[in-house]
Amino acid sequence: MTQLSLGQAADDEAERRRLGDRLREARKYLGLKQDEVATYLKIPRTALTDIESGQRRVEAIELTRLAKLYRQSVAYFTGEDEASASLPVDVAHLARRVADLSTEDRAELSRFAEYLLARSSGGAA
């Protein structure tokens, strides 16, 4: 194997791991269990574990179905569409006014705004 293709393989692996991480995060955020999602995809649970750890390639059809289930765009998972929303201006303003808003709650609000953005930009069913 040439130096170039070795580098390519490593890139692919890193890419797969990133995709797996995003898929796991999205699943956990929605409170879905691995076996629920595996049943939905009609694949064994271990296959989903492998997808989420980057050890198994995700088929295009599976990725489309997962994106539909997780209410986000395929591009969000492949990293082509980096949805990162900060709090909408008026919510940020409101958050400053709510004196005892904890940092955790503020983080939850931002994460939710991000979810809404990804959902509105094509991921919604």
Added chain:
Amino acid sequence: MARDYASAVRAGAMAAGRLHRQLGTQALIEQQGGNVDVFGTIHALDLPLLLRPLKGLLGAYLSAPVPGVLVTTERPMSIQRFTAAHELGHFSMRHDPSLDDESILRRMPMSPEPGSQFQETEADAFAIAFMMPKWLIAQHCARQGWTVTDLRRPNIAYQLSLRIGASYEATCRTLVRYDLISSAIMRELLDTQPRSLKVDLLKDYRPENYRGDVWLLTERDEGVRLDGSRNDLFVLRLKEHSGGGYLWDLDQLIASGFAVVRDEREAFDVEAVGGPVVRRVTAAPEAARRGRMSLNERRPWQPAAAHASLTIDFDLTGPEQEGLSRAERRHLLEAA
């Protein structure tokens, strides 16, 4: 947006009424019993909603980038439902974004809102009228045979609160709002803690804790559906014609996924020998958290002919857990 308190209350209540009419809620509940499906409605309206472990907030409504609702997982189901109804009110009335804390539960009339806005009052009025409409209370009272006088009794108010899916306190406050009890009676009712009502119902049975609710079920609950939480218990109080050989078949109860943790008979009329007795059974859900409970009163040697029966559809999977609501989860996964 309303300019004063009274018109804000009116606007909120009217918006809730409109939504109920649009969804046909009243006819549906008349048919199957139960409460207003707040989370199911939000899902049906395609309003994004997530349950998250919020610390200081009970919920939030965002209007951008698209409208969406957060509700905390850190509270019992009745509070989650009320919060979700409040956020649904913000959505229905196209309000500005809102971060909602404890104040939504105990906002006093006429308390000024920052910037003399009335959108929180509107959302509160919406939540009350949506989750606890007067017709829902009337329906449950009619089914159970409760009169207005009965509503002064803490045990009745508590059983009503379970059936409409609101907290005991919210139920008592709403009864005042609808002029069904006076404020003085409400204060008396609130002196009684739901815990003591649970202890009374369970008699000498001691659960691990008293966080779960205790449903008193009778023949009047035949055919209804009820929504509760994981630690809830059922106390079945059923007339039994044992003099004629008819007995409630508890094996069916066990087959429905319940453990019988207490079983006794009380004389219905102490004077009448051989008359009907009252069978009082305490059942704890074991295998199933959601399903149908079904049992018959029949002669053990003549199992085909039942004298009476009790069938109840139950969902004791509350409160809502982290992530998607149970309504949305079922829609997505069970349709797959």
